[in-house]
Amino acid sequence: MSAIEETLQRIERASNVTGFVILDNAGNVLRYRTDMGEENARLLATCFKPLLERSLSAVRDLDPTDTLNFLRVRMRELEVMAAPGPGFVIVVTQRWWPTDWPVGKV
Template sequence: HRQLFNGPMSDIEEALKRITAHSGVMGVAVLDDAGKLARYSLPQELAEKYGEQIFVLQSIARTAVRDVDPQNDLTYFRIDTKRFEILVAPFWGEVRYGVTGATREKGYTLFVLQRKPGQT
């Protein structure tokens, strides 16, 4: 897996390790605002396969929420399948660039793939 940040272990990396340690969790992945893997503990092929679809779903879900209420935003959703649960937490923030102070929205999407009880 790739590190999200260089240098000493960040609070985010520690949180991801704690999530991964939970019973039934197969792994986690973080997507950047372009839908590319920024960090993952799943096998790369699996992280990419799920990541591509989750990125599309979260984009559609966020648009739907904001179309109904422009002051609202998507914070979390869960996908429940026969074998797995996929927990998805998108998060966004304003990033300020250079001396001009220009800003743009920057986002990441965290997803957790976990086995349902009784599944192997």
């Protein structure tokens, strides 16, 4: 089993993970969690890819020597995380609850 397969299985085993999508740099869906469904995978790619591109651009504009390694967006009950790589982006969605947040702890 390849390192990529092992990493994807580790991500899928997390109890709060609801899906993942792997995109190429053009935003095309290369792979997704099967129970997520192809339509939801494409919707996530369509919605999140422009945000990631703008975030990458903003970081470069602030400091041309810097790069964005990870982006996390937290909503009411869903968290979307993206990690850009060379030629691909992996986007993971997971459920979270306010009780998961360490209040008063930094």
